[in-house]
Amino acid sequence: MTGYGETVPSLRAEADVWTWITTTDHKRIGILYMVSAFVFFLGGIVEALLMRTQLAVARNTLLGPDAYNQIFTMHGTTMIFLFLMPMQAGLANYVLPLMIGARDMAFPRLNAFGYWLFLFAGLFMYSSFLIGAAPNAGWFAYAPLTEVQFSPGLNIDFWALAILLLGISSTAGAINFIVTTIGLRTRGMSFNLMPLFVWATLVTSLIIVFAMPSLTTGVVLLLVDRRLGGTFFTPGDGGDPLLWQHLFWAFGHPEVYILILPAMGVISEVLPVFARKPIFGYSFIAWSSVAIGFLGFTVWAHHMFAVGLPIIVQALFAASSMIVAVPTGVKIFNWIATLWGGQISLKTSMLFAIGFIGQFVIGGITGVFLAVVPFDWQATDSYFVVAHFHYVLFGGALFGLFAGLYYWLPKFTGRLLDERLGILHFFLILIGFNLTFFPMHLLGLMGMPRRIYTYAPGLGWDNLSLVSAVGGFTIALSVSVFIWNFFSSLRHGQAAGDDPWDAWTLEWATTSPPPPHNFSTVPIVRSRRPLWDLKHPENPDWRTAQPARDASVESKEERVDAGPRRGY
């Protein structure tokens, strides 16, 4: 184990640009993903601030309607496709092979291809700003508004082509994660001994593989309509605008779980380590991810309760949408039970994990509100929905990501982040987030629709919108504290050592940062906490913990142990 004060291998020592461009090392690709996604994140923040400033007062003239529509479209598209998804892909890229004791991903060159395609698609989409034709029909791009008759410019073509490429990129990444997880686990690590973050990534990747074709189909049909004279989404010629909505949301709702499950996986790693207890109910958490993955495919039409579907169809989708809340609730209770009776150390990572739970509960509850069809008729496409999904994707997914970054960055850089700046970051973003998004619940109930660039005074919307704008700038401030913390830690941060949190999964069994080949020796995995077993030989998990290992499992794994090591 590396002690404090020893020199930390610097990333800068390998700063030759060409080696980064040609790399197929999962750790470097992970870093490329995370850095690029973070830059797009900053773009998404600037767009958000422009929107909040525009709406801070009634009849503001900062932005014209077309500029506003481009900005809200790019904000949504950026945060989903260019930030959350690639950020999680980057995190999993770096961490997952380490967690399962593998030397790299299963397909290293496919991995690099996925990254470069993502970067190209993102830059391609943003290049549309240069000709003043950024996508402007929302991240949902409803037909027939997106047909050439109503959107003759290149805006929608930029969007559709970039989404097509991003779909290929994330599918390539997902296949890689699936194969890696199935094929490259180290000896002894059966499926039910995998870290929960690996479970979450596996389920997320399966969702991507099954959901993405629906979006790809939709986007290809849209391009055929727009540029080859097709009529898939135009009525009167045998097309139907609702076809687009079904194709889009059959992807779009599973997408929500694509965005949230990795964060749930992070939380399931962070909470036990900082509570000094194993995760409570491993199987329930793992299987609830699987349940969410399946159920996530059965709920899409709850985005379409206002389009005039038959009542019985709406009732069925309401039922499935409510049921999907159950496995989510199970996770929350399991997490709280993990904290219960522990010795909680409130490191920044843990603060973000706790913040995740507290805020995700609100997003989950308002999700059930929206599943109640008649209430949805009032709330859909109002600011209530904006509040709801930001509690899920910002209060949830983003807080989970920050928990993961504070947890794993020391592994990536070899340096600890400053805890005081971390705590400042946490409380600023906690306040800023709630200030921005809580009032939006009320604005929605007060009748404010989404995606409007202006509103008349005297509707009672201006005060709360101003509060929301102040919150937005508080968030931006908190993110700049994080950036400051990150860069100063690279220079002045305390050396992290191999295992700064006294954690239990395999990534902490190698140096920080790990060598190109990851491990000199991988400890044999006999339980869900291999490093606990090493540190506590008097009380190892494989002897005391569930599942009670029956003789057949034991002998089967011994056979595996005896055989040649799988994968690398």
Next chain:
Amino acid sequence: MYSDRIVPRFVLSLVSLAFLAGCSRSPSVLAPASPEAGKIADLFWILLLISGVIFFLVEGLLIFAVVRFRSRQQATLPKQVHGNTRLEIAWTVVPSLIVVGIFAIMFPTMSELTQQQAGALKVKVIGHQWWWEIVYPDLGITTASELHVPVGQPIEIEILSADVVHSFWVPELFGKTDTVPGRSNWTRFVASKEGVYPGQCAEFCGVQHANMGFLIIVEPREAFEDWVEEWGDAPDEPDDGPAALGEQAFLTGSCIACHTIDGTRAQGKLGPNLTHFGGRRSIAALTLDNAPENLASWLANPQSIKPGTTMRIPSLSSEVIRNLVAYLESLK
């Protein structure tokens, strides 16, 4: 107030106060003016009650756990508990029962809200980029962005689109129904309180989505019947003065390519019907109040007021604009 049946009045007023902070003019979902919106508001309060209990329970447990089990630097590790199947089954089953309960509360309201009612006044609403065409097929009335209905009578609205997907929404009266090109949708309600209720397009529909408002004017039956009767007569021809010059400018200009004024040769169908325009409350789908000075600036440069609007008008001298304003405002 429909909510009074479920939520004690004092709770209601407290919460409403907190929610609406004296903004009595917000078109609030929680200030229903129809039994339909009332039932939805009731549902909301029930959900808020149930979820409030869950919220305080879960957040309470979370905060308690963090405070109570915060590390005090003990040397010994806590007991390594890996789970408790019975407990976990309990917190799988209980939330399942709660959602079954919520579904059971929801379903009756859902079916009630979609039932047809006898003796309904039929109205057709057609969403256009960026205004609302209002047609009373049985009364022979076609107007724009302003829907008059008598208090207490069931109203049945057929919702159609002329171009893209819009959504028809008046928070105080009923929830959203999208206008889907190629399909007919319906919304049904009974306005139980007189008043003027603002509505707005709720589905993003292009550059001027924000300025696609309308009003539902709920009036006593006599007032409604008077309004219908007025529509039977074409507006009076202005005899002379600026209004007559304005009429001439209107009927010989490009206006008639898009606009209709009953009883004249203006029979364009692309833009809003302007018969009885002078009696309307707003210009360009609630973008401006209908006042002569607003109309004048609208005619002078609609693109500066509502950028992207489909309204096209040649540049006119201020005298022509004055005459057109006089004519249009005379159409009562």
